[in-house]
Amino acid sequence: MEHRIDNIKKQLHAQNYKLTPQREATVRVLIEREQDHLSAEEIYLLVKEKAPEIGLATVYRTLELLSELKVVDKINFGDGVSRYDLRKEGAEHFHHHLICVECGSVEEIMDDLLVDVEKIVEKDWGFQVKDHRLTFHGVCRQCQEVMVSTS
Known part of the structure; x- marks a missing residue:
């Protein structure tokens, strides 16, 4: 620390x-x-x-x-x-998140998933990207398992 x-x-x-x-x-x-x-x-x-x-x-x-x-x-x-x-x-960039809409858990993705997307945005739109954020909203593995076991 x-x-x-x-x-x-x-x-x-x-x-x-x-x-x-x-x-x-x-x-x-x-x-x-x-x-x-x-x-x-x-x-x-x-x-x-x-x-x-x-x-x-x-x-x-x-x-x-x-x-x-x-x-x-x-x-x-x-x-x-x-x-x-x-x-x-x-x-260099903000990390990404997976947010469960059922239990509210938040998981982090440390990999930079948008390197290629940034290059396209900069090339095709002439937009200089300084940072980006990506958040996925869905159902986590644990909640999916509960849903399957209760159906």
Whole structure:
């Protein structure tokens, strides 16, 4: 974890920002709960356990800054709640998600599935792609197994 925090600190310094204690507490929660796709409010409650003096507005500002600096990705799975996902170290692009419409589980796909699509978009439309997001909505393996066993 300390290695990742040092790298994030360097990212912030490169953009003339500091890793304040409040920002560090937020980053630590994001690293510890990386698989959870937490909302700002959920992050705030977890950060508050580490830094009781922190306010919700500070957490929001920190998340927005980290999003602008591409340390985290702000995502919405169609439920009206913005969630925050720590960008993997060295990742050029946002990773993809599989969202189960039955149980709400979220799985991540780390492979970049859109390299060829990006090339087509850039060539045929003259559009310079900076990033992309791909989310599949469907039924996960576990829910499919339950559906089969109950029919």
